[in-house]
Amino acid sequence: MKTEYAHLFKSIWAICWKDIKLYYAKGPIVVTGVLFPIFLWIAFYAGKGLELKEGLASLITLTLFFTASSVTPIIAPWETRQRTLEMILSRPITVKVMLIGDILASTIFGLIFVIPIIFVGVILNTMPGNIFLAIIIVLLTAVGLSSLGIMFSALPTDTPADAVLLSSSIKLPLIFVSGVLVPITQLPPWILPITLLSPITYPTDFLRILYLGNGFLPSYLDIAVTALFTLAFTILALKLHEKTILIRLQRR
Amino acid sequence: MDAIEAMGLHKKFGNVTAVDGVSFKVKEGEIFGFLGPNGAGKTTTIRMLTGLLKPDKGYATIMGYKIMEEPIKAKMLMGVVPEEANPYPDLSSWDNLMLVGRLYGLSKRDIKDKASRLLKLLGLYEIMERRAKNLSKGQRQKLLVAMALINDPKVLFLDEPTGGLDVLNARKIRELILELKKDGVTVFLTTHNVEEAGALCDRIAIIKDGRIVELGSPEELKIKVGAYTYVAITFNRAIEEDELSFLKSCEYKLQASRLLIVCARPVEAIVKAIEFAKAVGLEILDIRISSPTLEDVFVKVAKGE
Numbered sequence: 001m002k003t004e005y006a007h008l009f010k011s012i013w014a015i016c017w018k019d020i021k022l023y024y025a026k027g028p029i030v031v032t033g034v035l036f037p038i039f040l041w042i043a044f045y046a047g048k049g050l051e052l053k054e055g056l057a058s059l060i061t062l063t064l065f066f067t068a069s070s071v072t073p074i075i076a077p078w079e080t081r082q083r084t085l086e087m088i089l090s091r092p093i094t095v096k097v098m099l100i101g102d103i104l105a106s107t108i109f110g111l112i113f114v115i116p117i118i119f120v121g122v123i124l125n126t127m128p129g130n131i132f133l134a135i136i137i138v139l140l141t142a143v144g145l146s147s148l149g150i151m152f153s154a155l156p157t158d159t160p161a162d163a164v165l166l167s168s169s170i171k172l173p174l175i176f177v178s179g180v181l182v183p184i185t186q187l188p189p190w191i192l193p194i195t196l197l198s199p200i201t202y203p204t205d206f207l208r209i210l211y212l213g214n215g216f217l218p219s220y221l222d223i224a225v226t227a228l229f230t231l232a233f234t235i236l237a238l239k240l241h242e243k244t245i246l247i248r249l250q251r252r
Numbered sequence: 253m254d255a256i257e258a259m260g261l262h263k264k265f266g267n268v269t270a271v272d273g274v275s276f277k278v279k280e281g282e283i284f285g286f287l288g289p290n291g292a293g294k295t296t297t298i299r300m301l302t303g304l305l306k307p308d309k310g311y312a313t314i315m316g317y318k319i320m321e322e323p324i325k326a327k328m329l330m331g332v333v334p335e336e337a338n339p340y341p342d343l344s345s346w347d348n349l350m351l352v353g354r355l356y357g358l359s360k361r362d363i364k365d366k367a368s369r370l371l372k373l374l375g376l377y378e379i380m381e382r383r384a385k386n387l388s389k390g391q392r393q394k395l396l397v398a399m400a401l402i403n404d405p406k407v408l409f410l411d412e413p414t415g416g417l418d419v420l421n422a423r424k425i426r427e428l429i430l431e432l433k434k435d436g437v438t439v440f441l442t443t444h445n446v447e448e449a450g451a452l453c454d455r456i457a458i459i460k461d462g463r464i465v466e467l468g469s470p471e472e473l474k475i476k477v478g479a480y481t482y483v484a485i486t487f488n489r490a491i492e493e494d495e496l497s498f499l500k501s502c503e504y505k506l507q508a509s510r511l512l513i514v515c516a517r518p519v520e521a522i523v524k525a526i527e528f529a530k531a532v533g534l535e536i537l538d539i540r541i542s543s544p545t546l547e548d549v550f551v552k553v554a555k556g557e
Contacts, residue, residue, distance in 0.1 A: 007324070007357040014354035022342050083338040087396070090302055090332035090409075091355040092324045246305060250265070 011093045015101020016108070023071045024109045032070065033113050037062035044181040053126045057207030058180050060114055060138065061200055065175065068110030068142045072149025073167040074160040075102055076241070080248050081158040095245050096238050099150055103234065106146035107139075114138055121211075128210035137210075137226060141203040144230030147237045148199065154240035156247040174198045179205060184216040199229040253316055255280045255407050255438035256301065260310035263296050263462075270296040272462035273310070278440060278455075280406075283433050285453035286442040289554045293462040294442045295335055298411050301440070302332050314407055328356065331400030335411035335442075339395050341385030345376055348384055348395060349402055356403040363402065370398040374424070390421035397425060407438045414445060426452060450546035458553045466553050473549045481518040482542040485511045485525050488535035495532065498524045509537075 023029065041062055045055040079085040088098065118134070121127065128134035152167040175181060177191050178198040184205065187195060195201050206222035209215035215222065256278035263271040271293040278284040288294050299305040301312045303319040303326065312319045317326035339348040346367060353363030371377040374394040376387075384392060393413065400408060410429070414422040422445075429439055429452055443449050449456055450470045458466040458473075466473055480503075490508040502521055503514040513521045518541055529536050 003357075004324075010357050011355050014351055017354070018340065018343070018351050021347065022340060082341060083336055084340050086304065086334045087332075087337040087339065087399070088355075089304055090327070090334055090337075091352060092327035092357075093355055094323065249299070249304060 007092070008097065011097050012101045012104060015088075015093070015098055016105040019071075019075065019102055019105035020108070023075065024105060029071060033063070033067040033109070036066045037113075040175070040181070052121065052124055053211045056117070056121050056126060057204060057211045060117055060207055061141070061178075061180050061204045062175070063113045063117060064110045064138065064141050064145055064203075065171070065180075065200060067113045068106050068145040069149035069167070069171065071109070072102055072106045072146055073152040073163040076150075076153040076248065077155070077157050077160045077163050081160070086249055089245075089249075095242050099238055099241055102150055103143060103146045103237075106149060107142040110142040110145065111138070114142070126211065128207070129213065130210060133223070134207070134210050137203050137206050137223060140223075140226050140230045141200070144199060144226065144233050147230065147233035150237035151233055151240060154237065154244050156244040158248070174200055177201075179208075179216065183208075199226075199233070202226045202229070253280065254278060254313070255282070255315055256284070256440060257313045258297070258301060258310070259312070261297060261300050261307045261312060262309035263293075263300060263305060263307055269462050271300065271307075274459065274462070274464055275310075276457055276464060276467060278438055280438055281433060281436045282454045283429065283439045283441060283452050285449035285456035286440060286459065287444075287446060287449055287456060287550060288442075288459035292459045294459060295411060296462075297459065298334075298409055298440070298442060302330070302334075302409055303327060328403065329405060330407040330409060331403060331405035332409045333393075333396045333400045333411060333413050334409075335415075337396060339384040339392060339399060342383055344381050344383055345371065345387070345395050345398075346380040348399060352399045353402045358403065366402050366404070367398075370401055373428070374398050390417050393417055394421065394424070397428065401432075405437065407440065408432060409440045411442050412444065413441070414443065414448060422448075446547045446550045447545065456546070458550065460554060460556070466549075470546050470549075473546065474544050480514045480516055480548070481544055483513040483515065483518050483521050483525075484538075484540040484542070485513070485522070485536060486538040487511070487529065488537055491534070495528070498528050 037059060041055060041059045076085070089095065149167065153163045155163050155166060157163060177187070177194045178201040179187065179195060180200060184195055184201070202217070202222040202225045205215040205217050206219060206226065209219050209222070254277040258274055258276050261271050261274040274297055286294055286297065296305065300307045301319065303323045306320055314326040315329045319326045343351065349367040349370070350363055353367065368377065371380050374397065376391060376394060376398065379387070379391070384395060387395065397413065413425050417425070426448065429441070432439060441449065441453060453470065455467065455469050456473060457464050466476065468476060487509045491506065493506060496504065496506065499513065505512040511525070515521045522539060526536065
């Protein structure tokens with residue numbers, strides 16, 4: 001049993017190492033992970049005379065959003081096209097292990113970009129109210145968004161653009177309705193039902209509580225719903241891929 | 253123990269039956285050929301044997317482990333070169349081997365030793381840092397074989413391992429297959445090169461329309477299918493068609509002084525030809541017998557004859 005677990009962790013790490021080497025350690029991906037959230041954040045916050053902590057919660061969520069879910073939608077279609085998917089699945093790993101390795105790589109990628117932001121905040125004397133809860137929410141959000149990306153890649157296509165299109169058409173509107181760029185209290189009331197359906201509403205709100213001391217929803221609800229979304233996305237990602245992986249293999 | 257056992261494998265895609273009750277056993281250390289025309293169900297069968305596809309009915313075992321119930325245990329004992337698969341194009345040969353070695357749970361030291369040995373064996377050692385996308389097709393194929401051997405498998409699945417390779421690379425892979433057999437490795441080979449299968453395999457199964465239609469050693473198949481032998485006899489002068497009434501039961505072709513007979517019993521045909529030559533005062537200059545090839549067997553089976 002011990003050997004089986006050791007093999008499981010080794011396999012997950014091997015897939016994660018492969019992903020980092022092949023997909024994440026690339027100049028354009030790194031630049032996108034830095035530039036996209038910062039420019040979007042500046043566009044909304046600059047010149048408004050707000051305090052740093054006002055926007056830190058949003059910048060953390062935005063960075064996670066643009067890093068943790070950026071590459072995962074293309075991995076499966078790309079590997080189908082490259083004819084590497086069947087090769088890797090012929091090894092002693094399951095589809096689940098492969099996807100967990102993908103989620104781990106994406107989570108690490110997201111954390112690499114978020115940790116410096118939190119540190120810069122600390123240096124500038126802007127600490128989250130509870131550092132332990134901040135780590136928990138950042139971790140949960142990173143895993144959840146990575147799994148969301150994996151869900152999009154369950155579309156049984158060998159054209160990465162198909163998965164990116166699906167992913168972008170769902171992800172981009174979420175930024176504007178989740179209280180990331182505009183606080184929920186300032187959003188039109190008719191948007192509220194959509195806001196409450198968005199998975200990034202809750203970590204953003206929770207981080208606002210941690211940095212500003214107030215939020216739109218109770219903190220326990222934020223953390224519970226974030227955990228539920230993460231769990232649901234992870235389970236759905238694994239289940240959807242198990243259903244579509246054979247269709248994907250037959251396409252090649 | 254059988255290295256591979258397929259028992260009543262069935263697979264349907266929509267209304268199309270790809271594999272329809274395929275059963276066979278492969279002994280340890282055997283090279284087993286799996287032949288069939290395009291779309292016969294070869295790749296679907298291999299995918300079920302290697303755990304990539306779940307059969308609708310039936311089961312497969314690898315070294316006694318049911319592939320769908322204990323996939324990791326079964327896969328730990330096997331190596332696979334899937335049809336038209338690629339190593340990761342943006343990883344070097346070395347990194348591709350490191351990745352696969354890790355998936356088999358090998359230690360770093362073990363992977364390094366085995367990767368070096370395999371790269372040297374397959375003539376890739378000098379270019380191990382080159383990205384797979386910059387390798388030739390032959391080098392990529394050899395890298396895939398190396399990746400399939402990193403865990404010292406007991407069972408090796410090779411789906412078209414020499415397809416599209418030049419003569420030298422194809423020969424290198426064939427030599428390696430024979431070396432592996434000497435080491436007791438069981439090889440399951442699918443190929444379109446029928447003569448290659450005939451030269452390498454201990455037994456061959458021919459699949460058609462999802463069913464195994466013939467199974468046996470290459471020699472057994474030739475006899476079983478009744479593939480014809482060609483006898484070419486050259487006389488010292490041209491002969492006429494109406495002189496050949498003694499060949500009524502055989503198929504033949506006459507080209508002036510050369511007679512080509514296609515028959516199941518070559519000795520009988522030769523004796524009749526000699527008797528005929530004596531009777532009409534002809535001299536026989538040459539007799540050549542061509543044994544039936546496995547390709548002849550394959551063509552007969554594929555045509556449903």
